[in-house]
Amino acid sequence: MxxxxxxxxxxxxxxxxxxxxxxxxxxxxxxxxxxxxxxxxxxxxxxxxxxxxxxxxxxxxxxxxxxxxxxxxxxxxxxxxxxxxxxxxxxxxxxxxxxxxxxxxxxxxxxxxxxxxxxxxxxxxxxxxxxxxxxxxxxxxxxxxxxxxxxxxxxxxxxxxxxxxxxxxxxxxxxxxxxxxxxxxxxxxxxxxxxxxxxxxxxxxxxxxxxxxxxxxxxxxxxxxxxxxxxxGQLPKGVFGSYGELLRQKDERHNLLIGTLLAVAGVVGLWAIGEYAVDLQHAVFTGWFSARLPADQVAAAVASAKNWSFMLQMAGGAIGMWIFSWIAARFGRRPAFVAGFSAALIVTLFVYWRLESPADAYWMMPLMGAAQFSVFAGFSIYLPELFGARTRGTGVSFAYNLGRFAAAIGSFGSAYLTTHLYGGLPAPDPLRFSAMTMCAVFLIGIVTALFAPETRGRALRD
Incomplete structure (x- = not known):
């Protein structure tokens, strides 16, 4: 060719x-x-x-x-x-x-x-x-x-x-x-x-x-x-003409809504919930090591434990994304998203509820990483399948990046829950319960996935 x-x-x-x-x-x-x-x-x-x-x-x-x-x-x-x-x-x-x-x-x-x-x-x-x-x-x-x-x-x-x-x-x-x-x-x-x-x-x-x-x-x-x-001569007209095309066509509007809701659930889940894990670890690890080590050794021990937790979380994230990809290829994109968001909801709730020591973090954080990061493989695989060649870059970028603004709003929401709704609880419970409350965003992903068009086995819309 x-x-x-x-x-x-x-x-x-x-x-x-x-x-x-x-x-x-x-x-x-x-x-x-x-x-x-x-x-x-x-x-x-x-x-x-x-x-x-x-x-x-x-x-x-x-x-x-x-x-x-x-x-x-x-x-x-x-x-x-x-x-x-x-x-x-x-x-x-x-x-x-x-x-x-x-x-x-x-x-x-x-x-x-x-x-x-x-x-x-x-x-x-x-x-x-x-x-x-x-x-x-x-x-x-x-x-x-x-x-x-x-x-x-x-x-x-x-x-x-x-x-x-x-x-x-x-x-x-x-x-x-x-x-x-x-x-x-x-x-x-x-x-x-x-x-x-x-x-x-x-x-x-x-x-x-x-x-x-x-x-x-x-x-x-x-x-x-x-x-x-x-x-x-079929490229979008004008600098932002692709947005007009996305909004004019019914199927493109529907797919844009589906893709955006899925991405918002995943990105808010990672940035407005997952990021709280570091704060929770710091509070939990500091209390745990303070009861067992001399005061001058606590900070270094906490930093080391947080580093290991992060590395293990990323390893779990990589595994979770490959598992999502296997489910998407074998059973379809829709069941993969339902499974991914369901796992994120259950595992994240459990981790924030039960994390009490560095040893807990070393096996819990890989699980949470696998669950929360899994759907991000879906964004790479699924979002470009929702749009035609004329608007693919616009549709993918809009759906994925609108979640950034939603994550910023979610972060303010998390901060409000921590300082106001749960602020009277002893530390680190405000962090625990605010993050657990925010886990409701994963329900948006589950419900949206149920109405998402299945694209497994279909050629790109070019």
Whole structure:
């Protein structure tokens, strides 16, 4: 078959007797490597920000890390980051449908990597906040563009496996950020770098994905489906014309609603509930170690236990996403989402109810990670199947990133429950019961999945 450069390329044809990886061409592997690498470093950047924001602002503001001023500005910076993330997602998907997914992916990678590198050089907290907002724009654009590119480049079982693999690699990005932080801390502890400015090294390392942008610009090409639309003059009209098309067509509106509700349930569940696990662990571990260790050893023991809990949670998340993918391929997308959200509801309630020690966390957190992260594989697999080639980037980006705004609202809701409704309870019960109350969001995912169109075995709507 001829590609848009005029050269002919050999595409391996699906064969039920061959494992999916035997049907993938060299170029398709290259696409997966670059696009999934962009998402891996995207998630690593997110985690690096979480790890470095307090030390960075304390240094820039010249105040202790625990001061109210630093904590308040950290929340402001995080809010700006999330808002930029949401705006970037809602914008770059539509631009990709109009001007090309590869082109906009390249711009997104450059934007978040260059701004992350510039963050290492900032001199004021205001510069820090502005750079994180712009970084969020680039980060928000990656997911919708990445899954649209992979979905339109692969087919059959290979498409499902690689879209699932894209999300599995997000856990590697999170773990990679933790190892980078540990490495920088070790260098600082030995005096090989200035420990007080270790956060600058973290952000400098976050600039490395710019190399992926160069590869993307030089080697990746637009999918045949997008190129055909362009040749036929069928691309969305106007910069944000794809939104008009999504809203005008009844089936597209229905699918947009389904995809958005599923993503909102999953993203709120992870960010407005799952993030509370760290706070609960800190409270539980501090009490547990304080009763067993000298006071000067407690902080280090708590930090180590939290690190192990996080690593195990990410390992569980990767396993959960592969299990979701197997159910989606064997039984269908709808039962996979019902199973995933049901598991998230049951396991999360149990963990917040029963977590009492580090030993509990070491087996509970992998289970919670598997349950909560499982549905994120579904977002990669299912969302691009809901939309046609003309609006795929817009639909996926809108559904996935609207959840970011919902997660911000959910975080405020969680904070209100913790400080007001359950604020009179002894610590850490306010954290426990606010998170358990927020678990009701998983019911939205379960109910929505029951009405979701089944796409298993169907070709993409191109």
């Amino acid at each position: 001829a590609n848009h450069t005029g050269r002919r390329e050999t595409i391996a044809q699906p064969d039920s007797d061959l494992p999916w990886w035997r049907t993938v061409t060299r170029y398709q592997w290259f696409v997966f490597a670059v696009v999934s690498g962009a998402w891996l470093f995207d998630t690593m950047d997110q985690r690096l920000f979480s790890l470095a924001r307090i030390p960075a602002l304390a240094d820039l503001m010249g105040l202790p890390a625990g001061s109210l001023e630093v904590q308040a500005f950290a929340k402001t910076s995080t809010a700006l980051f999330l808002v930029g993330w949401g705006i970037g997602g809602l914008t770059f998907g539509a631009l990709g449908d109009r001007f090309g997914r590869v082109r906009l992916l390249t711009i997104s990678i450059l934007l978040y990597s260059v701004c992350t590198g510039l963050t290492a050089l900032c001199r004021t907290p205001e510069e820090f906040a502005i750079l994180r907002f712009v970084t969020g724009l680039g980060i928000g654009g990656i997911f919708g563009l990445a899954v649209a590119i992979i979905a339109e480049t692969m087919s059959g079982a290979a498409r499902l496996a690689m879209l699932a693999g894209l999300q599995v690699l997000s856990t590697f990005g999170n773990v990679g950020a933790a190892f980078v932080k540990m490495g920088v801390d070790t260098l600082g502890a030995h005096g090989w770098i200035d420990a007080a400015h270790g956060w600058r090294w973290l952000f400098a390392i976050g600039a490395l994905p710019a190399l992926l942008a160069i590869l993307s610009a030089l080697r990746l090409r637009e999918s045949d489906a997008w190129l055909k639309l362009k040749a036929d």
